[in-house]
Amino acid sequence: MAPINADVVNGGKDSTPPKTTLPEVDTETNGNKRYSYETLVETANFLLSRTAVRPLIGVICGSGMGALAENIIDGQCIPYEEIPNFPTSTVEGHHGRLVFGHLNDIPVVAMQGRFHYYEGYPLWKCCLPVRVMKLLGVRTLIATNAAGGLNPNFKIGDLMIVKDHINMMGFAGNNPLHGPNDERFGPRFPPMNKAYNYEFRKIAKEVAKELNIQDIVREGVYTCLGGPNFETVAEINMLKMVGVDAVGMSTVHEVITARHCDMNVFGLSLITNECVTSYEHEAEANHEEVLDVGRMRQDILRKFVSKLVVKFAHTLTRDSP
């Protein structure tokens, strides 16, 4: 048999080269060789040596939502490839860099690009930047994402304040905190009933009114599935039954990691598509649409998040000893 010519697979069409080299999976340890506290301190010290910014608030930009970081004044960008122990971004719509700077005078760090389980990273590695943020002094995490809407009242382009989540992957035992616990990060059994800060959610609704965007701002329950495929009709109908308002492939494990190390959390989903609930429906979910809606909403998202950063930072100064 003739050797397979990779160029001929896919009918010989020219295929676009992958954005980055694919991450290698550590087969010997099944990807589970964790980094120690000390290793993450090294990563944090590297970052502190590269920037004078001492961030109080961390922002994770969802798919197609990287523009959130464009408001950062004096933004200093550090590509993930340069950061010791950091994974690299492989998904379209995720630049793959940290941006340090100020949003309305508040020191922040933004992740333009997050890591997903379906890229081949174990959950603890997807969440490694959250622990690094904690070591940098970040007290509050704003986790944004693109998500499919299940709630029939939601429209494409709506913003959903995350009230709570359902950790579907956790039901199957896949949790970022699985494995030995290092108490320097947090307790073995962290509570999760206050995962999404109640006061932040109240503030966000007030800010939505101030910006006159209250009609597109909703609140609801998010869930994360492993991906990368979008959901079947039966899966969507099951998620609806258990009370899910929006579904994506991220955020839940980041929030668990952040709460474990006692960070305050605000979650925000951009509803980029309506999940299909019937077999008669013609449309199919696709990542292009997700990115398009991110572009469509980038101005509103930027205004909303910049204002939230200031308000959230005030709650920190108020609570500081």
Ligand SMILES: O=P(O)(O)O[C@H]1O[C@H](CO)[C@@H](O)[C@H]1O
């Ligand atoms: O959750 P973020 O990173 O915003 O991305 C969402 O959009 C992608 C699918 O289009 C998936 O990665 C899903 O999780």
